[in-house]
Amino acid sequence: MSRISKLPKIATKENHPLNRVNTRLIGSGLSELDRKNLLTNHTRPLGNAPTTSVPAQRLKRAATVPAPSVPAKKNKVTVAPKIPPYDYKARFNDLLEKHKVMKSDFIDLKDKHGEVAEDYEKVKNSVESCTSERDMLKEKLLNSLNDLREKCSEHDRLKLDFDIQKHENEDLQRKTKLLEEVTTSLKQKTSELDRVQTDFNNLTRRHSSLREEIEALRVLSDHLKRISVEYDKLQLDYKEALESIKKYKGDAEALQNMLASMYKEQRDLRNTIQDLKGNIRVYCRVRPPLESELNKPLFNLNVLDACSIDVEKIELLNSARKGKHSFTFDGIFTPHTSQEDVFNEVSSMVQSALDGYNVCIFAYGQTGSGKTYTMEGGCGKEQYGIIPRAFNMIFTCMEDLKRMGWELTIRASFLEIYNEIIYDLLNSSKDQMNHEIKMVDSKGTDLYVSNLKQEEVKSSHDFIRLMIFAQRNRQTAATLNNERSSRSHSVAQIKISAINEKRKERYTSNLNLVDLAGSESGKTTQRMDETKHINRSLSELSKVILSLQTNQSHIPYRNSKLTHLLMPSLGGNSKTLMLVNINQFDNCFGETLNSLRFATKVNSCRIIKAKKNLSMVDPL
Numbered sequence: 001m002s003r004i005s006k007l008p009k010i011a012t013k014e015n016h017p018l019n020r021v022n023t024r025l026i027g028s029g030l031s032e033l034d035r036k037n038l039l040t041n042h043t044r045p046l047g048n049a050p051t052t053s054v055p056a057q058r059l060k061r062a063a064t065v066p067a068p069s070v071p072a073k074k075n076k077v078t079v080a081p082k083i084p085p086y087d088y089k090a091r092f093n094d095l096l097e098k099h100k101v102m103k104s105d106f107i108d109l110k111d112k113h114g115e116v117a118e119d120y121e122k123v124k125n126s127v128e129s130c131t132s133e134r135d136m137l138k139e140k141l142l143n144s145l146n147d148l149r150e151k152c153s154e155h156d157r158l159k160l161d162f163d164i165q166k167h168e169n170e171d172l173q174r175k176t177k178l179l180e181e182v183t184t185s186l187k188q189k190t191s192e193l194d195r196v197q198t199d200f201n202n203l204t205r206r207h208s209s210l211r212e213e214i215e216a217l218r219v220l221s222d223h224l225k226r227i228s229v230e231y232d233k234l235q236l237d238y239k240e241a242l243e244s245i246k247k248y249k250g251d252a253e254a255l256q257n258m259l260a261s262m263y264k265e266q267r268d269l270r271n272t273i274q275d276l277k278g279n280i281r282v283y284c285r286v287r288p289p290l291e292s293e294l295n296k297p298l299f300n301l302n303v304l305d306a307c308s309i310d311v312e313k314i315e316l317l318n319s320a321r322k323g324k325h326s327f328t329f330d331g332i333f334t335p336h337t338s339q340e341d342v343f344n345e346v347s348s349m350v351q352s353a354l355d356g357y358n359v360c361i362f363a364y365g366q367t368g369s370g371k372t373y374t375m376e377g378g379c380g381k382e383q384y385g386i387i388p389r390a391f392n393m394i395f396t397c398m399e400d401l402k403r404m405g406w407e408l409t410i411r412a413s414f415l416e417i418y419n420e421i422i423y424d425l426l427n428s429s430k431d432q433m434n435h436e437i438k439m440v441d442s443k444g445t446d447l448y449v450s451n452l453k454q455e456e457v458k459s460s461h462d463f464i465r466l467m468i469f470a471q472r473n474r475q476t477a478a479t480l481n482n483e484r485s486s487r488s489h490s491v492a493q494i495k496i497s498a499i500n501e502k503r504k505e506r507y508t509s510n511l512n513l514v515d516l517a518g519s520e521s522g523k524t525t526q527r528m529d530e531t532k533h534i535n536r537s538l539s540e541l542s543k544v545i546l547s548l549q550t551n552q553s554h555i556p557y558r559n560s561k562l563t564h565l566l567m568p569s570l571g572g573n574s575k576t577l578m579l580v581n582i583n584q585f586d587n588c589f590g591e592t593l594n595s596l597r598f599a600t601k602v603n604s605c606r607i608i609k610a611k612k613n614l615s616m617v618d619p620l
């Protein structure tokens with residue numbers, strides 16, 4: 001009984017955690033009604049115990065069967081018929097019955113007890129583990145509490161620190177802001193300072209430059225003062241000089257007149273000498289062998305004096321046959337005579353052109369005898385031939401003439417006569433125009449070539465440029481027309497127009513500088529045509545000169561282009577200079593002899609006294 005009475009006690013304490021476990025465990029086996037019945041049956045006195053119709057099996061089943069089915073049966077409990085007290089037998093049977101029931105209940109309960117004990121053990125174990133767990137948790141809780149406490153105190157400390165830090169931070173922020181403001185203002189001040197420094201530097205520089213300027217101005221002012229004094233002095237001198245100039249001007253004019261008349265006298269004298277020398281002059285120039293020709297045999301040439309030579313073929317030297325040929329000219333230029341010496345000798349002819357006479361200088365000789373070298377020259381000033389030197393002389397004299405009141409205009413043209421056709425060497429175009437020799441006026445004293453380019457030349461440099469241009473044109477034509485340069489006559493024409501406004505005089509003159517074609521006779525049929533033309537023009541030249549020599553009424557100028565062109569320079573009013581060029585090669589002896597003979601023929605001719613082309617200028 002005591003063991004059973006404990007059960008309700010456990011069941012009532014529901015709030016205790018252990019009881020809760022027990023209730024759960026018990027609850028899972030007994031329903032609430034079973035428990036009540038159980039309690040009623042076990043707590044009721046045996047005699048008064050109400051009989052229930054619930055069989056023992058039902059109780060047993062009730063421990064396992066779910067509770068809801070039980071309350072329905074509660075209403076069906078039937079009350080057993082009351083046994084009279086005297087009916088001991090019935091009572092005994094009843095008691096036996098009860099005992100049986102109780103015994104089976106007891107067995108059930110015992111089983112139940114076993115189960116409960118088992119459950120209890122489990123619960124106990126569970127309680128123990130829970131207790132140890134609780135202790136552990138308690139300890140943990142205590143530790144946690146301690147930790148929490150520590151953390152709290154640390155938190156407080158940290159909070160305090162944080163507050164301090166916060167405060168300090170705020171303080172720092174305030175200070176930073178202040179510092180930033182100070183920095184910004186410092187930056188502004190610095191940039192201002194830089195600006196001020198730059199201004200200061202500029203001002204310093206300006207100051208020093210101004211100081212220099214002031215110094216320069218001071219020097220200038222001193223200088224100006226000195227100049228002013230000098231200027232005053234000069235003013236006085238100037239006045240004196242003006243008076244002197246007036247006096248000198250009169251003297252200069254007188255001197256200029258004197259100079260002009262002296263120049264005229266000198267010119268007349270020069271021309272008298274020229275006349276005495278003859279208006280046709282012939283010089284012979286012997287060219288030296290070139291380096292490549294040093295081994296070539298030479299014929300014998302003796303320069304007897306300044307004007308005479310004799311030549312003799314080398315094979316006849318020791319023979320009994322006399323083969324010596326002597327020639328006399330106005331001058332002989334040996335192989336050693338320089339270009340300058342040659343020009344000095346012929347410069348009087350250029351002077352004559354400047355004095356107003358028509359002049360013709362031509363080089364005659366066989367191909368390769370040095371005609372072009374004599375007339376045009378080689379490279380470099382020293383090698384300049386007659387043509388460029390004549391121009392230099394003209395421009396030098398122009399200055400002297402200017403001082404005497406003469407204004408000169410020089411025009412130049414370059415032409416070539418090949419196979420009786422005139423070619424303009426200043427016209428580089430392939431299509432040459434037709435060139436005719438025409439009279440300038442009805443008097444027929446002056447001629448011109450139609451469609452021929454005539455360039456005004458202002459300096460000797462201009463002239464050299466034109467000459468080179470003409471030379472190139474001639475070379476191009478020569479390349480196109482195999483050796484044409486040797487087979488054509490080249491003429492540089494210089495027209496001089498002079499005017500003296502003061503003396504009311506003017507004149508024009510022509511200077512013709514001619515490099516004749518090679519005089520040798522043609523050996524091949526290919527050259528026959530050219531040779532025919534050359535020989536014709538050269539023989540016509542010889543005829544003209546002979547006709548002039550013999551004072552013929554008709555001079556056959558028009559028989560060839562060359563003589564026609566040179567008419568004004570060959571006729572009465574002209575001076576002619578012929579340079580016969582020869583070389584000394586033995587194989588050229590025949591041609592040399594021919595050239596020397598032709599030159600002798602020309603030399604024997606004396607043209608009538610030349611007349612200056614002077615005329616009065618119309619009054620201005």
Ligand SMILES: Nc1ncnc2c1ncn2[C@@H]1O[C@H](COP(=O)(O)OP(=O)(O)OP(=O)(O)O)[C@@H](O)[C@H]1O
Nearest residue numbers: 287288366367368369370371372373374485486518
């Ligand atoms: N006096 C001289 N001194 C030095 N070299 C000369 C002299 N004369 C001519 N020569 C040279 O001899 C060569 C022939 O001369 P150049 O060409 O003047 O002859 P050319 O008679 O004009 O010939 P071509 O009829 O073919 O034109 C040239 O190389 C020239 O430089």
